[in-house]
Amino acid sequence: MTIQLLDNVMSPEVGAQKGPAGPPPGMGAAPPGRGMPPPGQGGPPPSRGGPPQGFGAPPPPSSAMAKRLDTLDKKTVYLVDTGFGGSYQFMLQLQKWFKENMPSVTTIRKRKPGNVFMDDNNELWEEVKVKGNAVVLGVAG
Amino acid sequence: MAAVAAGSRKLEGTYSIPVAPVSTYQFKSVADENQGTTKQNIPFIYTPHPVIGLSPEALDKYIVGNDPDTGKPVIDEIIDVLTKPIKEKKVAAGAPVAVKTAPTELFLKPDTEDNLQRLFYERGWTDGLPIILPTEERVKKMLAGTSASPDEVVAESFKFDTREMVKYTVSNIAVIAVMAGAKPEYFPVILALAATRQSSLMPSTTPFEAMVLVNGPIRNEIGMNCGIGAFSAVNMANSVIGRAWTLMSIAHGFAKPRQTLWSSQGNNHTYNNMCCAENEERSVWEPFHVTKGFKAEESVVSIFRGWTFVNSTGAASNRSVTEELNIELSVMPPLNSSATIIMDPLVARNLKENEGFKTKLDFCKHLSKNIKMKNGQFWKTDYIDMLVASAAYNGVEPYASWKKLPDDALIAPYHIPENINIIVVGGETSPLWKCADYGYSGSAPVDKWRAHPAGAECKDSECGLPDAPGEYDK
Numbered sequence: 238m239t240i241q242l243l244d245n246v247m248s249p250e251v252g253a254q255k256g257p258a259g260p261p262p263g264m265g266a267a268p269p270g271r272g273m274p275p276p277g278q279g280g281p282p283p284s285r286g287g288p289p290q291g292f293g294a295p296p297p298p299s300s301a302m303a304k305r306l307d308t309l310d311k312k313t314v315y316l317v318d319t320g321f322g323g324s325y326q327f328m329l330q331l332q333k334w335f336k337e338n339m340p341s342v343t344t345i346r347k348r349k350p351g352n353v354f355m356d357d358n359n360e361l362w363e364e365v366k367v368k369g370n371a372v373v374l375g376v377a378g
Numbered sequence: 379m380a381a382v383a384a385g386s387r388k389l390e391g392t393y394s395i396p397v398a399p400v401s402t403y404q405f406k407s408v409a410d411e412n413q414g415t416t417k418q419n420i421p422f423i424y425t426p427h428p429v430i431g432l433s434p435e436a437l438d439k440y441i442v443g444n445d446p447d448t449g450k451p452v453i454d455e456i457i458d459v460l461t462k463p464i465k466e467k468k469v470a471a472g473a474p475v476a477v478k479t480a481p482t483e484l485f486l487k488p489d490t491e492d493n494l495q496r497l498f499y500e501r502g503w504t505d506g507l508p509i510i511l512p513t514e515e516r517v518k519k520m521l522a523g524t525s526a527s528p529d530e531v532v533a534e535s536f537k538f539d540t541r542e543m544v545k546y547t548v549s550n551i552a553v554i555a556v557m558a559g560a561k562p563e564y565f566p567v568i569l570a571l572a573a574t575r576q577s578s579l580m581p582s583t584t585p586f587e588a589m590v591l592v593n594g595p596i597r598n599e600i601g602m603n604c605g606i607g608a609f610s611a612v613n614m615a616n617s618v619i620g621r622a623w624t625l626m627s628i629a630h631g632f633a634k635p636r637q638t639l640w641s642s643q644g645n646n647h648t649y650n651n652m653c654c655a656e657n658e659e660r661s662v663w664e665p666f667h668v669t670k671g672f673k674a675e676e677s678v679v680s681i682f683r684g685w686t687f688v689n690s691t692g693a694a695s696n697r698s699v700t701e702e703l704n705i706e707l708s709v710m711p712p713l714n715s716s717a718t719i720i721m722d723p724l725v726a727r728n729l730k731e732n733e734g735f736k737t738k739l740d741f742c743k744h745l746s747k748n749i750k751m752k753n754g755q756f757w758k759t760d761y762i763d764m765l766v767a768s769a770a771y772n773g774v775e776p777y778a779s780w781k782k783l784p785d786d787a788l789i790a791p792y793h794i795p796e797n798i799n800i801i802v803v804g805g806e807t808s809p810l811w812k813c814a815d816y817g818y819s820g821s822a823p824v825d826k827w828r829a830h831p832a833g834a835e836c837k838d839s840e841c842g843l844p845d846a847p848g849e850y851d852k
Contacts, residue, residue, distance in 0.1 A: 245485040246494055247512045249503050249553045249629040302418055302464050303394040309457060319381050320768060322760045323430035323437075327400075330437040334453060349381065350771065353764045356384035366393050371460045374389070375400025376429045377382040377409065377422075378583075 312370040313343040317361065320353040324376045331373065345369065379408045386420050398459040402427035403446045407636065421464050423455045424448075430760070485514070502633060504557070505624055505649060512556040520552040523562030524569060524827050528552070533572045537631040537638075544630065546572065554629055558622035563600050564615055566827035567592060568622045570679045574822045578624045578651050579632040583640045584761075585685060587647035589718070589816060590620050590654070591801060593667035594677030596824055597655035604655035606805025609812075620653025647687070654803055660723035661802035662730045663738045670821055677824035682718050682799065684816035685761075686710040693809045699725065699733075704749045706813050707792070711751060711759040713766065715794035716817035722804030725811050742795035749792050754785025 306312055316331055318324035325348070332344045345368075351357040365372055379401060386399040399420055401409050404427035409420075424447045425440045432440075441453050448455065486497065494511050498504050510516065521528055528549040535544050551572045555565050571590065580586035592602055603613035611617060633639050658665045658674075667678040688706045697705075707717060735741040756762055757780070770777035780789050792798055799818050804810070825831075 245488060245514050247514060247517055247553050248484060248486055249498075249512065249550070249557060249625075301391050301394075302466060303390045303396045305396050305459075305463055306461050308461060314460070317385075319385075320764050321381075321430075322764060323428065323432065326432070326434060327425075327429050327437050327440070330434055331441055331453075331456075334438070334441050338453075348767075348771070349385065351768055353381065353768070355381050356388060359388075362385075362389055362393050362395070365389070365395055369395070371396045371398070372389055373398045373400060373456055373460075374382050374385055375423075376425065377379040377399070377401035378405060378427065378429060 306371055309339060309371070310341045311343075313345060313368060315361075315365050315369045315372045316344050316346045317349050317372055317374045318346070319349050319375065319377065321376065321378055323378070327376050328373070349374075379405050382422075383409065383420055387418055390418060390420075396460050398423055398456045400425065400452075400456070402429055404428070406447060419464055419466055421459045423452060423459060425452055498557075503625075503629060505621065505628060507621075507649075509557040509625075510559050512553045516556045517549070517552050520555050520560065520562050520565055521549065523555075523565030523829055524548060525829050526569065526827055532569055533575045535575065535577070535630045540631075546626075546630070550629075551626060554626040555622050558625050559614070559618045560622055561600070561614075561618075562829070564619055564622075566677075566824050566829070567596060567600070567619050567679055568626075569827040570822040570824040571619070571623045571681075572626055573827075574679070574681055574820055576681055576819060577627040577630060577632045578648055579627045579639065579641075580683075581632065581638050581640055583642050585641050585643055585645040586683060587645045587651070587685065587687065588623075588819070589647075589652040589682040589814075590623060591666060591680045591682065592619070592653070592655040592677070592824075593658065593665050593672070593680065594824065595675060596677035596828075597658070602655040604657040604803055605660070606807060608654045608657075608803045608805070609652060616653045616655070617650050620650030623651050623653075624648050657723055657802050657804060660806065662723070662727050663800070663802065666799070666801050667821060669738060670818075672821070672823070678821050679824055680821040681819040682814070682816035683819045684713075684716070684718070684814050687812065687814040687816075689812050690810050699729065699811075700745060700748055703745060703811075703813060707749055707815075708751055708755070710815040711756045711762050712791050712797075712815060713761060714817065715746070715792045715797040716799075716815060717745075717792060717797075718799040718801065718814045718816035718818070719811055720801045720803050720813070721811035722806060722809055723802055724804070724806050724809035726800075726802050728809060738800040739795060741800060742798040745798055746792045746795040747790060749790065750788040751791050752785065753780055753783045753787040753789050756789060756791055757781070757785075 314335070316328040318328045328346050332346055335342050335344045347361055349356075350360050382399045382401060386397040389395040389397045400423050403424040406422070406424060409422045424445045426443070426446055429437065429440070442451055444450060445452050445455055486494065489497070491511065495508055498509055498511075499506070526532075526548045528547065530548050531545045532548055532551055533546045535546065536542075537544055548569065551569055552565065555568045558568075560568060578588050597604060600615045601613070602615045602619075607613075608616065627633065631638055656666055665674060666680060667676065668674050670678075670680070672678050686709070688709070690702060690706065692702065694702045703719065710717075729735045729741055735744065757767070766777055767781070770781040772778075776789075776793055783789065797817065799816070
């Protein structure tokens with residue numbers, strides 16, 4: 238025999254105040270408490286209330302796609318691994334494929350500097366701009 | 379995924395460099411979400427999943443094999459993406475609009491208990507266990523456990539799936555506390571947990587777990603167990619407070635499979651997040667919260683997070699505690715020198731009275747100096763390579779120096795003693811301990827959420843009474 242509830246039951250999702258993506262003013266700071274570890278210390282990244290970098294933030298102002306190459310023949314292609322597990326070995330094998338099958342293509346393997354989960358610096362992209370013609374970027378997972 | 383999407387967008391748009399972005403097919407939905415709202419049509423190429431852990435021969439097959447999304451060879455797509463025009467997306471004019479979740483009514487329609495239990499489960503509001511249904515009366519009673527206004531915002535959270543920021547009030551958390559089975563006197567601890575703005579569930583493919591530690595007078599006032607069987611499933615306060623954290627994480631949207639919940643195997647420590655209290659009365663050292671700058675008389679909740687947890691099965695009768703810990707911690711190369719060791723009061727007393735470690739930090743310094751690991755073991759650990767190698771490449775010490783050492787060189791990976799956390803918990807039936815790779819994620823004060831000042835007597839004599847006096851160590 239089931240019990241008939243005489244009272245209303247409240248939803249756990251209701252009453253929360255929702256806003257658009259991106260941190261509202263004042264967000265992004267450490268949660269309260271004197272015991273918060275300073276940046277860069279401690280173990281795995283805590284899951285804080287604000288969106289992680291790369292999420293929620295608006296894309297850069299430019300909306301253009303680069304002009305594609307006519308051919309890869311005699312071009313320099315950077316094979317950039319993100320540092321995510323398996324990416325290094327994948328790019329190693331991709332470089333091997335180019336050497337065996339398209340030897341006129343120069344490949345340069347690099348690891349993306351900075352955090353594995355975000356695009357947080359331009360150092361390598363500046364190098365590619367000077368020395369390269371295209372990039373294979375991955376492997377996301 | 380975010381790094382590949384954002385990097386591709388920048389290379390294409392800012393540097394005018396054509397990019398072939400590669401992802402595994404498992405994360406196509408995330409790649410689609412990361413497309414952004416510009417005209418850029420980031421042309422993701424997919425390999426089968428996973429890439430990690432495969433032999434070179436298997437990866438060769440991925441490269442010449444087909445993209446599971448298009449049925450075309452991956453290598454052909456890479457070449458095509460770099461040499462053939464990419465269509466721009468058609469985008470609507472105006473500012474991007476976040477996808478918002480559909481509104482839900484505050485009060486659900488009255489129904490039978492069975493039907494309402496089923497409704498909560500089917501809506502993904504529970505941890506799979508039955509809940510206490512949050513009736514208006516029960517929520518009102520819970521709100522009496524704090525002096526905070528029901529409308530006060532306790533926490534803000536980012537919803538990964540809808541890209542919304544969500545603010546949670548005291549009332550929202552009260553509903554969760556009722557669902558978890560909390561007594562009103564537990565509510566200040568649960569509010570403090572919410573105020574950390576951290577989720578017990580992480581949107582990671584790895585099996586993250588977390589731990590909740592309560593320090594200060596409120597431990598005894600609400601009958602938390604810090605003695606015998608503190609981690610066993612026997613104490614209401616420990617069980618319910620830890621559960622409430624995961625229930626609020628679920629309600630905050632962190633448990634939607636393949637949207638916000640990606641952990642391939644999951645982790646059942648998240649049912650109650652190993653919630654316990656420190657045995658301050660039987661510890662020979664200062665309480666954990668005091669080591670973090672709080673006063674002993676303050677009540678504080680602290681959070682730890684990591685992946686790996688080891689129970690000691692021996693009491694160091696043939697080796698020293700340090701030698702035993704060296705063996706146990708060697709399976710978990712530390713991220714930023716972090717470890718958490720939870721030791722029985724007997725162990726702490728022996729370390730202080732017989733081995734001369736006057737403080738927790740003294741012992742941590744000893745561990746830091748003496749625990750060694752082969753350099754190759756450290757760097758070939760996936761998360762070390764993913765999260766620490768970039769620091770080494772940027773010259774950050776000691777990682778830059780370690781990176782130059784041969785694989786068989788011994789390093790002292792716990793190089794920051796302050797990042798080793800020592801907690802004293804247990805009932806003194808055996809000198810055992812537990813150790814984990816947990817890092818300290820922060821603390822939040824409990825007292826600001828109390829219904830009455832700490833130590834004040836409740837008018838109804840109901841608040842602060844421990845459960846079943848005498849059942850556990852006091």
